[in-house]
Amino acid sequence: MVTEFPEPTAPATGRGEVFLRYLDYFRETVVAKVSALAEGEVRRSILPSGWTPLELVKHLRHVELRWIEWGFEGRDVGDPWADRRGDRWYVAPEETREDLLAALRAQGAHTRAVVEGTDLAAVGAPGERWEGAEPASLERVLFHLLQEYARHLGHLDIVAELAGGPVGE
Incomplete structure (x- = not known):
């Protein structure tokens, strides 16, 4: 899915629609950049902090889960911090890029429904x-x-460029 940048001059039905357009744009840009990386690059860190592109995807999914479902809706979500092991983001070896990207998009669909x-x-x-x-x-x-x-x-933009992936928006 290609999502166009939500230009400030594009008419919107209200502030909620503006928020959703930007969230959709950012989320789909994350999906596109991670999808374009070679398999070895999505599980490899090139940064001193050690995070990988897949860990970032899982983290963003859990950020939405924590703020919308667990926070705003007050729902029991099991382990809201399941994107972490200790003080680091974590992706298990059996978690796939496809599953993590699908989970991110599904979380976005839930956010859209709430908004x-x-x-x-x-x-x-x-x-x-x-x-x-x-x-x-x-x-x-x-x-x-x-x-x-x-x-x-912005972090992912730099990592993707350094890994030979897509450059720019």
């Missing part, structure tokens, strides 16, 4: 996600997700 069915001013359900603070509004959660995606996509 389309909820007022942006709605406040999240109380729960562990908020670590004792008052739950945030959906709009604040979405703003946080956008910065997560934008920041990590």
Whole structure:
């Protein structure tokens, strides 16, 4: 799926649609960049911090899970930190690129359904996600997700270029 950059001049039905367009764009750009890398490159780190492109994909899926399902909706998601082992992102050897990318897209579809069915001013359900603070509004959660995606996509841009993958947006 090719998602066009959400130009600020493109008409939108509201702020929720703007958030969704940017999230979809960032998510699909992550999918495209990771899909274009050679199999050996998606499980190899070229950075001192040690993360791999597949670990980034799994992390982003769990970021959405933690903020939308576990946080905003207050749902039991099992282990919300399943993208980590200790203080590192982790992908098991049996986890495939295809499965991780499908999980990322499915999480995005869930986020879309929540945003389309909820007022942006709605406040999240109380729960562990908020670590004792008052739950945030959906709009604040979405703003946080956008910065997560934008920041990590920038990281992936550099890693993909260094690995001989796609360059640019």
